[in-house]
Amino acid sequence: MNAAERYLTDHQDRFVDELLDFLRIPSISALPAHAGDVARAAGWVAARLVSAGLEHVQVIPTAGHPVVIGDWLHAPGKPTVMIYGHFDVQPVDPLHLWSSPPFEPAVRDGRVYARGASDDKGNMLAPILAIEALLQAEGALPVNLRVCFEGQEEIGSPQIPAFVAEHRAQLACDVVISADGGQWSESEPIILLGLRGGCGVQIDIRGAATDLHSGMYGGVIQNPIHALTALLATMRAPDGRILVEGFTDAVRPLSEADRAAIAAVPFDEGEYRAAIDVPALFGEPGFTPYERGWVRPTLEINGIWGGFQGDGIKTVLPNEAHAKITCRLVPDQDPTQIVQLLIDHVQRHAPPGVTTTVTPLRFTARPYLMPADHWVNQEVSAVLRELYGREPYHIRAGGSIPICMVLLEHLGVYTASFGFGLEDEGAHAPDEFFRLSSFAFGQRAYVALLRRLGARTA
Amino acid sequence: MNAAERYLTDHQDRFVDELLDFLRIPSISALPAHAGDVARAAGWVAARLVSAGLEHVQVIPTAGHPVVIGDWLHAPGKPTVMIYGHFDVQPVDPLHLWSSPPFEPAVRDGRVYARGASDDKGNMLAPILAIEALLQAEGALPVNLRVCFEGQEEIGSPQIPAFVAEHRAQLACDVVISADGGQWSESEPIILLGLRGGCGVQIDIRGAATDLHSGMYGGVIQNPIHALTALLATMRAPDGRILVEGFTDAVRPLSEADRAAIAAVPFDEGEYRAAIDVPALFGEPGFTPYERGWVRPTLEINGIWGGFQGDGIKTVLPNEAHAKITCRLVPDQDPTQIVQLLIDHVQRHAPPGVTTTVTPLRFTARPYLMPADHWVNQEVSAVLRELYGREPYHIRAGGSIPICMVLLEHLGVYTASFGFGLEDEGAHAPDEFFRLSSFAFGQRAYVALLRRLGARTA
Numbered sequence: 001m002n003a004a005e006r007y008l009t010d011h012q013d014r015f016v017d018e019l020l021d022f023l024r025i026p027s028i029s030a031l032p033a034h035a036g037d038v039a040r041a042a043g044w045v046a047a048r049l050v051s052a053g054l055e056h057v058q059v060i061p062t063a064g065h066p067v068v069i070g071d072w073l074h075a076p077g078k079p080t081v082m083i084y085g086h087f088d089v090q091p092v093d094p095l096h097l098w099s100s101p102p103f104e105p106a107v108r109d110g111r112v113y114a115r116g117a118s119d120d121k122g123n124m125l126a127p128i129l130a131i132e133a134l135l136q137a138e139g140a141l142p143v144n145l146r147v148c149f150e151g152q153e154e155i156g157s158p159q160i161p162a163f164v165a166e167h168r169a170q171l172a173c174d175v176v177i178s179a180d181g182g183q184w185s186e187s188e189p190i191i192l193l194g195l196r197g198g199c200g201v202q203i204d205i206r207g208a209a210t211d212l213h214s215g216m217y218g219g220v221i222q223n224p225i226h227a228l229t230a231l232l233a234t235m236r237a238p239d240g241r242i243l244v245e246g247f248t249d250a251v252r253p254l255s256e257a258d259r260a261a262i263a264a265v266p267f268d269e270g271e272y273r274a275a276i277d278v279p280a281l282f283g284e285p286g287f288t289p290y291e292r293g294w295v296r297p298t299l300e301i302n303g304i305w306g307g308f309q310g311d312g313i314k315t316v317l318p319n320e321a322h323a324k325i326t327c328r329l330v331p332d333q334d335p336t337q338i339v340q341l342l343i344d345h346v347q348r349h350a351p352p353g354v355t356t357t358v359t360p361l362r363f364t365a366r367p368y369l370m371p372a373d374h375w376v377n378q379e380v381s382a383v384l385r386e387l388y389g390r391e392p393y394h395i396r397a398g399g400s401i402p403i404c405m406v407l408l409e410h411l412g413v414y415t416a417s418f419g420f421g422l423e424d425e426g427a428h429a430p431d432e433f434f435r436l437s438s439f440a441f442g443q444r445a446y447v448a449l450l451r452r453l454g455a456r457t458a
Numbered sequence: 459m460n461a462a463e464r465y466l467t468d469h470q471d472r473f474v475d476e477l478l479d480f481l482r483i484p485s486i487s488a489l490p491a492h493a494g495d496v497a498r499a500a501g502w503v504a505a506r507l508v509s510a511g512l513e514h515v516q517v518i519p520t521a522g523h524p525v526v527i528g529d530w531l532h533a534p535g536k537p538t539v540m541i542y543g544h545f546d547v548q549p550v551d552p553l554h555l556w557s558s559p560p561f562e563p564a565v566r567d568g569r570v571y572a573r574g575a576s577d578d579k580g581n582m583l584a585p586i587l588a589i590e591a592l593l594q595a596e597g598a599l600p601v602n603l604r605v606c607f608e609g610q611e612e613i614g615s616p617q618i619p620a621f622v623a624e625h626r627a628q629l630a631c632d633v634v635i636s637a638d639g640g641q642w643s644e645s646e647p648i649i650l651l652g653l654r655g656g657c658g659v660q661i662d663i664r665g666a667a668t669d670l671h672s673g674m675y676g677g678v679i680q681n682p683i684h685a686l687t688a689l690l691a692t693m694r695a696p697d698g699r700i701l702v703e704g705f706t707d708a709v710r711p712l713s714e715a716d717r718a719a720i721a722a723v724p725f726d727e728g729e730y731r732a733a734i735d736v737p738a739l740f741g742e743p744g745f746t747p748y749e750r751g752w753v754r755p756t757l758e759i760n761g762i763w764g765g766f767q768g769d770g771i772k773t774v775l776p777n778e779a780h781a782k783i784t785c786r787l788v789p790d791q792d793p794t795q796i797v798q799l800l801i802d803h804v805q806r807h808a809p810p811g812v813t814t815t816v817t818p819l820r821f822t823a824r825p826y827l828m829p830a831d832h833w834v835n836q837e838v839s840a841v842l843r844e845l846y847g848r849e850p851y852h853i854r855a856g857g858s859i860p861i862c863m864v865l866l867e868h869l870g871v872y873t874a875s876f877g878f879g880l881e882d883e884g885a886h887a888p889d890e891f892f893r894l895s896s897f898a899f900g901q902r903a904y905v906a907l908l909r910r911l912g913a914r915t916a
Contacts, residue, residue: 030770030771090772091766093766097669208736210734211552211886211887212734212887213886214756214758214886215656216856216881217751218756218758219741219754219755219856220739220740220747220751221740222736223758223759225761225762226694226698228687228762229759229762232684233687238809276670278665278666278680278812279813280810281811282679282812283679292678293674293677293678296677298672300681300684300775302766302772303683303765303766303767303772303774303776304683304762304763304779306761307759307761308551308782312489312490312613313613313820315658316760317760318760324765324771324772326773353740354737354740355737362771398675398676399674400773423674428669428670429669429670430669
């Protein structure tokens with residue numbers, strides 16, 4: 001065991017305590033009431049980076065939530081690597097489904113339960129601790145290092161394109177390693193080649209000036225909820241196909257090689273269903289589940305509401321109905337163009353008797369795809385082979401990490417994923433947790449990766 | 459002016475204070491948390507009946523909210539008349555649209571603003587005060603009188619059929635006068651000939667065990683909100699036609715005479731639209747607005763909810779979606795049969811990949827229709843002609859008052875409507891109000907009606 005690895009072992013209890021501290025900050029980027037908490041999380045990260053030994057640590061404000069950067073650039077001739085992660089988290093509702101309060105982290109059976117435990121606080125803290133171990137125990141890093149941690153990933157990183165454009169010099173690097181990701185299982189590693197993009201709109205339908213008596217007015221005027229459901233039915237067919245005009249026109253056709261690579265990833269439908277407890281899988285005809293989840297676009301209603309939601313009955317004809325919709329996009333769909341198609345569609349199919357408005361949501365991510373044989377994928381693969389004793393699967397992911405495409409566009413660098421979340425950890429769901437074993441494993445893996453990248457010359 | 463009329467004038471200030479007291483009780487029958495308030499309102503009514511001079515006043519429990527009855531049976535040879543009304547009220551949400559708190563009655567410009575002001579506390583208090591005036595100022599009523607005030611009208615009177623069946627003797631009468639109703643305008647009276655019936659169901663759709671990440675699972679599993687909107691789209695067409703198999707089979711065809719009577723009621727579409735501020739009217743093709751609202755059945759979504767409803771975005775694939783649906787029914791639809799048709803339809807069209815359940819709501823009312831030339835309509839018409847100086851319109855109403863059909867079935871008596879609400883008073887909506895002029899007018903009108911009914915022999 002080298003000095004850095006020993007340092008990690010010796011300080012693991014403190015690191016877990018620090019993770020719990022970090023998790024106590026309710027840094028929900030989606031809710032304006034929590035903006036102060038997101039800023040507090042930024043401050044926590046900055047302080048932690050300083051104590052790890054990084055230099056030029058700064059919390060940089062944006063028009064939204066801040067970004068934290070820092071560096072250590074004393075490895076001449078070595079590559080410059082940027083570590084990426086995010087300290088904001090998803091909202092917590094439905095709160096009643098949590099076994100313990102989401103911001104009172106609870107350790108049970110070697111797992112820490114809290115909102116953000118896996119996505120992404122546990123995962124982003126691991127490389128910081130690896131850096132500390134190398135700097136404190138060995139006095140230097142094997143590479144030039146930058147860090148960039150953001151506070152708006154969960155809302156689609158609206159200010160990140162402008163931030164990256166304005167801070168090119170402070171972000172310049174040869175490659176990015178994202179700590180916002182996971183592995184296939186505790187024994188099976190992955191190389192992540194692609195991420196879906198995304199965008200979204202909110203639809204608001206208004207009828208009368210107030211809620212009305214459904215007996216007096218039912219049949220005479222439009223019901224905004226019916227108008228909304230009829231409109232939504234024009235956007236996605238009952239079999240899952242997206243019906244928005246022009247939506248799939250830009251989708252790059254799947255090659256036989258693409259389909260073969262996806263088919264090579266193991267899939268057990270029974271296990272998959274059991275893990276999330278659904279009666280059957282469902283989606284667009286003609287594609288396998290992984291194809292639907294990784295390389296086909298989606299249109300999903302994230303929320304719908306209108307009228308009476310209480311116990312019992314209220315025979316009201318409501319005057320408002322609302323839906324939030326987000327789409328996942330694949331190469332070569334452009335989120336700006338897709339938002340326009342959604343707006344055009346809603347306006348073209350606007351129901352009679354009500355006023356329909358459609359507003360873009362602040363979520364814009366271009367789909368991301370990197371070459372399987374990129375040099376950083378070769379290095380990451382080598383480390384994963386050493387750690388897991390087997391070849392990683394080449395996969396894509398259905399989620400969106402907008403910054404990957406932003407960094408490629410503005411800095412010309414690819415982002416490789418190197419995180420240790422697992423699919424059962426409930427990212428975005430109640431009872432989110434992170435395995436403390438993964439937390440410790442991630443720290444050692446980052447030490448190994450940085451050592452390997454340091455063996456290259458820039 | 460006779461003694462009773464003078465008594466009403468002399469005590470009007472006290473009556474208004476009493477109305478405000480009554481309105482302060484938040485007797486929302488739909489919400490279990492307010493069951494105690496409904497009981498409190500029953501007690502208030504019972505005490506008020508005793509002080510008016512009625513006898514045998516009782517609060518009778520049911521399996522749900524209680525009923526208050528009382529009588530005065532000292533007019534041998536005269537008809538026995540039962541006065542009906544209800545002391546429960548609708549829920550108040552959306553609360554933020556109220557100009558003053560719904561249970562802190564506020565008098566502005568000769569109107570009292572409060573939940574239940576028009577529907578039905580103001581209207582049901584008027585005949586009680588008329589009875590008091592006659593008994594206190596003249597020592598007797600011109601008819602034998604019973605009263606029956608219920609606390610569950612706004613939730614469809616689930617226990618009223620059993621209550622009426624069990625209390626036939628205490629409810630026996632020649633005719634019922636309902637104080638739950640209104641007139642066409644301050645200068646135009648009506649005779650109400652029909653009420654729509656009603657029934658309802660709740661649909662609950664469940665997907666995965668928890669909410670999931672829409673990037674990771676979007677496209678792979680069914681989204682319960684999409685499943686719900688697709689299911690709802692099979693129940694009502696975008697043009698307003700009901701598509702539930704068999705739903706309209708029992709509807710009695712409209713005769714030319716029916717259509718002519720309805721067409722004789724004045725209708726100004728511009729005024730109607732402006733009053734409720736809708737861009738256009740809407741409904742089933744081939745019928746006029748009044749036909750759609752009075753003699754055609756409806757299927758209305760009263761509430762829908764699922765997923766994220768907060769500000770901003772949450773890219774969740776929710777695991778639940780819900781809708782509450784109520785229908786208005788017309789002769790000769792049977793609510794029990796219609797509920798079964800709704801259940802059959804939902805089961806037949808249950809979407810794949812989720813679990814769908816459908817549960818009847820506690821709202822069952824058979825449609826009600828009385829002969830235009832019934833003797834009580836002739837007497838009510840005569841009183842209205844005297845009070846308004848013009849012939850009443852013969853109308854039907856779109857709402858449901860289940861007890862009318864229950865009393866006809868169990869006691870063999872018809873119910874005539876004699877109330878003084880007006881359409882702009884926001885029954886079931888925010889800022890409900892009642893005109894204090896209508897409150898006083900209603901008291902005098904009831905004195906006049908009771909005198910006229912007393913001129914008949916039983």
